[in-house]
């Protein structure tokens with residue numbers, strides 16, 4: 001909630017504090033985010049193991065960010081849906097299904113990027 005007595009800088013700092021709290025809540029309470037963070041750590045270890053290039057690191061971090069952002073927004077939509085209509089409703093089901101499509105698009109994209117980065121490197125091992 002905006003405090004009308006806040007200066008511009010104070011208002012921005014307050015928003016930043018809430019945003020950090022949101023990241024902390026997502027990382028500590030949401031299993032889907034925890035799972036994606038675990039995969040991100042594995043991908044980072046893989047990146048060091050295969051000594052991937054700067055460009056490959058950039059793509060890897062972009063898709064990690066994309067998946068986390070999509071997962072966070074999907075979680076927020078699920079929470080709103082559960083809050084406004086906790087009981088079963090066809091439309092809530094539809095809204096949740098299409099919201100879940102967002103992290104799925106991001107996950108497919110990340111799999112394609114992972115394929116481009118790692119398949120040639122893994123193929124060299126055989």
Ligand SMILES: Nc1ncnc2c1ncn2[C@@H]1O[C@H](COP(=O)(O)OP(=O)(O)OP(=O)(O)O)[C@@H](O)[C@H]1O
Pocket residue numbers: 032078085086087088089090092093094096097100
């Ligand atoms: N209130 C509801 N009305 C109708 N269908 C629902 C409702 N709640 C959930 N669903 C259906 O169940 C699916 C899973 O919903 P849920 O909220 O459990 O999400 P989830 O993907 O299991 O999320 P998470 O594991 O992050 O909690 C939805 O995509 C939707 O199809």
